Amino acid sequence: MSSRRSSRGSISEEEINELISKLQSLLPNSRRRGSSQASTTKLLKETCNYIKSLHREVDDLSDRLSDLMATMDHNSPGAEIIRSILRS
């Protein structure tokens, strides 16, 4: 994709559109929206929100995992599995 870009840094509109649609496909509610072409502004706004929610989720999950690890018996099979996962 980057090879198609000219050296001047000006990118064709199609490439931008391609990237925009790719980004749209990443967003969770992109499927339920009927119109394939939502406005770019909206899309970017949603991306902002989505990134923020992902941040929150990652934080939350990390907290939970660390809690689990803290409370878990170190000899239990679950701990063993987690350790093997974390090692890899």
Next chain:
Amino acid sequence: MAQCGGGDVSRHRKGHLETVESLCQGLLDDVMLDDDKCRAMFGYLQEWQDLGSMCYGSLGGEPPLVPEASNGSGGGCFRKRRPEACLDAKGESNSVCKRQRGKQQQPCDRDQMAAVGKGRPERGRPGARKKAEVASPKGSPATSASTVTAAQKTDYIHVRARRGQATDSHSLAERVRRERISERMRYLQELVPGCNKVTGKAGMLDEIINYVQSLQKQVEFLSMKIAASNPVVNFNIVEDLFGRQRSQAACNPAALPAMTTMPIGQVEPSCLQMSPLQQMQTPAGSSGFGLEMVVSNQYSPAAGGPMSAAAAMSVPVGASVESCLNVNGAAGWDIGSHSLFSGFDAPFQSVQSELLIL
């Protein structure tokens, strides 16, 4: 620059022009624009001086340049030299609010022509342009009481055609749109780490996409880890993923082996592997593992069915383990049965050995 008015401009006006220009030049140097940009603009004006003279002439007696305009900041300087748009009777034709979508034909074809030729380089830098627009007052001389109009119109988004930009409503709407997009992009730039090193919209979008993907993977990875360690969560995930198949299986118990979506021959070894594990875990009293719960809660031990059901239910655990082992690989849940079982076997071997030790 002083010749901007051209031959048609009267001596008197020219005198004004010169004083205004010198004032504005000073202001520009002080206030907002760097010299290069300033000179570029003035050069451009000179280039179009005959255009200026034409429009001044066509507008009759109204002096295009009023000295008071120089009370504003430097932005007024180049703005008021814009031939038609600023001299349009409304005085605001260059600050069209975005809702004004009607087909108002602007009387400045020449300005649009100029946009074709000269507008491009300015558009390349939306941020700089916006700053300049913010800094500039209500440009046209007719609205030199800029603060009043600004207060009146705060509920609109003002876009203003700069010199050389088209002023028809479509172009303005497009410009608003682009402003919003670039604003969002700047916001995203703050959110996405490493994005401010990338220049260009495409690079930024690339970066954003990568970042979103990596965040999604991270979330997936973390939830898998938690799922693998927490029996309750594990149970829920299993239920989510296999709810459909289970409901099918509930309707037709004979479909149980089929719902594993893999050859029976492959299922059997895992079943065989499962049963000693279960037998061992139950007496050992280790409740920390999800498989037991799945089997005992979901399936009453009946002949034939439970075994394959156990295999089917245990698959997600193996899958989660596998996907955790190579996070960068494909999504965890639809990997092939072979890798699934290879991932499935390894941790259970370790569990078995640990249980044996216990």
